[in-house]
Amino acid sequence: MAVSAHRTLAIAGRIVNQIVRDHRTLVMIIVAPTVVMALVGFSFADQPLILNRTAPALLAVFAFFFTFILTGVAFLRERSQGTLERLLTTPVGRGDILVGYLLGFLLFATLQTVVILLFTILVLEIAYQGDLWKIFILLMLLTVVGCSLGIFISTFSRNEFQVVQFIPLILIPQIFLSGVILPVEQLPELFQVVAPILPLTHGVSGMRAIMLQGHNLTDIGTELGVLTSVAVVLIALAATTVRRN
Numbered sequence: 001m002a003v004s005a006h007r008t009l010a011i012a013g014r015i016v017n018q019i020v021r022d023h024r025t026l027v028m029i030i031v032a033p034t035v036v037m038a039l040v041g042f043s044f045a046d047q048p049l050i051l052n053r054t055a056p057a058l059l060a061v062f063a064f065f066f067t068f069i070l071t072g073v074a075f076l077r078e079r080s081q082g083t084l085e086r087l088l089t090t091p092v093g094r095g096d097i098l099v100g101y102l103l104g105f106l107l108f109a110t111l112q113t114v115v116i117l118l119f120t121i122l123v124l125e126i127a128y129q130g131d132l133w134k135i136f137i138l139l140m141l142l143t144v145v146g147c148s149l150g151i152f153i154s155t156f157s158r159n160e161f162q163v164v165q166f167i168p169l170i171l172i173p174q175i176f177l178s179g180v181i182l183p184v185e186q187l188p189e190l191f192q193v194v195a196p197i198l199p200l201t202h203g204v205s206g207m208r209a210i211m212l213q214g215h216n217l218t219d220i221g222t223e224l225g226v227l228t229s230v231a232v233v234l235i236a237l238a239a240t241t242v243r244r245n
Helices: 005-021 023-043 048-080 083-088 094-123 132-154 160-165 167-177 189-197 199-211 217-241
Strands: none
Touching (some): 005 023, 023 048, 023 094, 048 083, 048 132, 048 160, 048 199, 094 217, 132 160, 167 189
16 A cells, blocks of 8 residues: 555645635534533532543543544545545545545544543643643544544445444444443453453553553553554555445
C-alpha cells in the first residue's frame, strides 16, 4: 500500500475544507462531548472521589466513542456521495486515499479529544497524578484507533443508520469487557481471555496507570504497542475493502 505524501495531504486538505464549511458538524464536534462530560460532572458533583477514579476510564471511552462516530459517518458520507468512487478512478492509490482521509478526520477527532480532556481537567477539576502531555499522547493514540475503526466499519455500511447499528456490536461490548465497569480480573474466565484483544481495554488500563498511579509512558509500553498495532491493522484491513471499479 504505497503512499504519496503530496496526494495524501491533498486529500486530507479537501476533507478539512469540507468539514470546516459544514458549520453544524463543527458545532456538534465541540458541543456533543462537552454536554456529555458536563452530565458526568453533574452526576458526580457530590462524590468527587468517585469522579476522580472513574474519569480516566470515561476519558478513554468518550474519546474512542466520539471519534468512531465522527469518522464512520463522515467516511460513509464520502462513499454515498460518490466522492470515494471518483477518487478510485484516478491514479491516486488506495493508500493515499485512506491515509489522507485518516489525517483529515484525525484533525477534528483531535479537536474533540482536546475538548473532552480540557473540560474534564479544567471544568470538572478532577485530581490526577500523571503529566498532562502523557495523558494527551495516550488519548491521541486511542483516537487514531477510533478513526481507523470508523473507516473500516463504514466500508460495511450502506447508510448512517447502519454505522450506528455497529455501536452495540463493536463499542458496547468493549465498555463492559475493558474494565470500565468491573476490573478485568473479576470478569468470567472467557471474558478475561477476550479483554486483552480489545483496544479499549488497553486504553483504559493506560489512562488509569498514568492518571491514578502517575506512571510514565515507558511503564505502559504494552498498551501503547497494542494500540499502535491495532490502528495499523485496521487501516490495512480497510484498504483491502476499497476496490477500484
